[in-house]
Amino acid sequence: AQKITQTQPGMFVQEKEAVTLDCTYDTSDPSYGLFWYKQPSSGEMIFLIYQGSYDQQNATEGRYSLNFQKARKSANLVISASQLGDSAMYFCAMREGGGFKTIFGAGTRLFVKA
Amino acid sequence: GAVVSQHPSRVICKSGTSVKIECRSLDFQATTMFWYRQFPKQSLMLMATSNEGSKATYEQGVEKDKFLINHASLTLSTLTVTSAHPEDSSFYICSAGLGGGIYEQYFGPGTRLTVT
Numbered sequence: 001a002q003k004i005t006q007t008q009p010g011m012f013v014q015e016k017e018a019v020t021l022d023c024t025y026d027t028s029d030p031s032y033g034l035f036w037y038k039q040p041s042s043g044e045m046i047f048l049i050y051q052g053s054y055d056q057q058n059a060t061e062g063r064y065s066l067n068f069q070k071a072r073k074s075a076n077l078v079i080s081a082s083q084l085g086d087s088a089m090y091f092c093a094m095r096e097g098g099g100f101k102t103i104f105g106a107g108t109r110l111f112v113k114a
Numbered sequence: 115g116a117v118v119s120q121h122p123s124r125v126i127c128k129s130g131t132s133v134k135i136e137c138r139s140l141d142f143q144a145t146t147m148f149w150y151r152q153f154p155k156q157s158l159m160l161m162a163t164s165n166e167g168s169k170a171t172y173e174q175g176v177e178k179d180k181f182l183i184n185h186a187s188l189t190l191s192t193l194t195v196t197s198a199h200p201e202d203s204s205f206y207i208c209s210a211g212l213g214g215g216i217y218e219q220y221f222g223p224g225t226r227l228t229v230t
Contacts, residue, residue, distance in 0.1 A: 037221075043205055045158075045221035091157060095219075102148070102209070102219065104158045 004094050006105035013082045014113050021077040021108045023092030032096045034075040039089040087112045116142045118210045120222035127198055127229055135193045135225045137208030143188035144210035152205040164191045198229040
């Protein structure tokens with residue numbers, strides 16, 4: 001069965017510094033996709049970044065990058081130059097194969113300090 | 115990106131009544147829609163998968179007679195919480211799949227249900 005683990009319930013980071021949010025996963029399907037979503041207090045789920053299991057390079061989207069280590073089954077999110085607006089809940093998620101069923105991790109709440 | 119709307123954004127209902135939540139894909143046809151439930155400070159838990167024109171597939175532990183899902187068209191799925199109780203109070207989020215592409219899924223803004 002697929003599983004997503006986020007071991008950091010809360011993280012603090014100083015504004016303008018980089019922060020890494022951890023995510024490990026488990027699946028027996030060789031084809032899968034890994035996602036990171038941001039959920040501010042308003043509740044909407046904001047897609048940040050995607051990494052496919054066959055992608056050779058780590059995904060990057062602006063200040064977000066995904067540190068994909070396939071052998072270790074980890075997909076950590078790196079946010080560079082943190083901003084106050086980055087304070088939110090962050091969820092790591094996975095989908096297997098070509099389906100849409102998404103499994104979410106428990107989430108990490110990020111606090112950015114001024 | 116594609117837009118998914120939910121209505122209402124907030125609803126308060128009395129215990130024992132039913133409440134309907136709509137999920138619409140505004141600028142694309144969604145063959146598959148998903149309903150999630152999120153308790154405060156917790157993760158999203160998948161409740162059911164809704165396919166247009168067929169019965170929804172419910173996750174283990176989710177009462178299909180309590181959470182009625184209808185996906186009558188390619189742009190609309192509804193979740194009806196029947197005979198609501200205070201423990202049904204939660205944040206309900208839908209998502210819609212564009213079809214093809216492992217990452218083409220879009221989330222609605224969520225509906226906060228409070229049952230008094």
